[in-house]
Amino acid sequence: MSGIEVPVAGGRRPQGVLIAASVLDSDLAALGDEIRRAEDAGADRIHLDVMDGHFVPNITFGWTMIAAVRRVTTLPFDAHLMISEPGRWADKFLDAGCDSITFHVEVDEPQIRPALERIREAGVSAGLSVRPKTPLAALDAYRDLLDIVLVMTVEPGFGGQSFQGDVADTKLGAARAWLDPMGACEVQVDGGGKAATAEQIGRGGTDVIVAGSALYRAPDMTAEVARIRAIADAARVATLAPRP
Ligand code: DX5
Numbered sequence: 001m002s003g004i005e006v007p008v009a010g011g012r013r014p015q016g017v018l019i020a021a022s023v024l025d026s027d028l029a030a031l032g033d034e035i036r037r038a039e040d041a042g043a044d045r046i047h048l049d050v051m052d053g054h055f056v057p058n059i060t061f062g063w064t065m066i067a068a069v070r071r072v073t074t075l076p077f078d079a080h081l082m083i084s085e086p087g088r089w090a091d092k093f094l095d096a097g098c099d100s101i102t103f104h105v106e107v108d109e110p111q112i113r114p115a116l117e118r119i120r121e122a123g124v125s126a127g128l129s130v131r132p133k134t135p136l137a138a139l140d141a142y143r144d145l146l147d148i149v150l151v152m153t154v155e156p157g158f159g160g161q162s163f164q165g166d167v168a169d170t171k172l173g174a175a176r177a178w179l180d181p182m183g184a185c186e187v188q189v190d191g192g193g194k195a196a197t198a199e200q201i202g203r204g205g206t207d208v209i210v211a212g213s214a215l216y217r218a219p220d221m222t223a224e225v226a227r228i229r230a231i232a233d234a235a236r237v238a239t240l241a242p243r244p
């Protein structure tokens with residue numbers, strides 16, 4: 001077995017580092033095939049970056065596209081909503097078949113708690129994401145409702161950006177420590193995930209690495225998934241192992 005035994009209350013945290021393939025940088029003309037390619041390469045989840053041109057300066061796709069490709073794989077669909085009104089549209093993403101839905105804590109505050117509650121009521125994992133400059137303390141009021149904390153290590157909006165290592169150093173271990181009392185919540189890292197950054201990400205105790213350009217631009221995606229996972233796993237085990 002790879003990874004480690006992580007003592008958790010709800011048992012939902014993965015034992016080894018999981019790889020979520022972001023399709024943002026894939027050939028969107030063949031999205032179904034690109035999702036299958038990630039599945040065949042050993043990715044654990046499909047990460048779907050939804051952007052509305054308002055919360056971030058880019059527009060990608062919405063729930064109709066997600067619903068259309070839902071049938072091409074049984075891998076979990078992990079939706080990352082970079083939109084201003086997640087509360088307004090949450091039901092659409094639930095209906096589209098997402099297995100987890102994460103949105104940003106920087107959106108207008110009144111919708112945050114109801115949206116998290118709605119997602120959880122539907123039996124779907126609920127998450128909040130923080131931009132690089134947003135402190136983890138912004139999540140404090142929602143801790144009881146979180147299955148996922150997504151730490152952005154690039155400014156949301158575009159794939160292929162450089163990993164902000166200072167953000168990883170500041171936030172990852174802190175997020176893990178902040179969450180441990182409630183056990184099952186997982187920490188995801190999104191932005192610049194690749195072999196060269198996997199050690200630092202794993203060292204932070206991260207549970208899920210989102211990787212887009214590193215996978216879809218790799219000459220051999222299978223080898224790249226395995227390489228990122230192995231490097232991150234080794235670092236994570238060393239970090240989380242009980243000290244003698
Ligand atoms: C950025 C997105 C990320 C990103 C990942 O707004 O949330 O998921 O596309 O792509 P890479 O791995 O290329 O940074």
Ligand code: ZN
Binds near residue numbers: 022048049080210
């Ligand atoms: Zn993302």
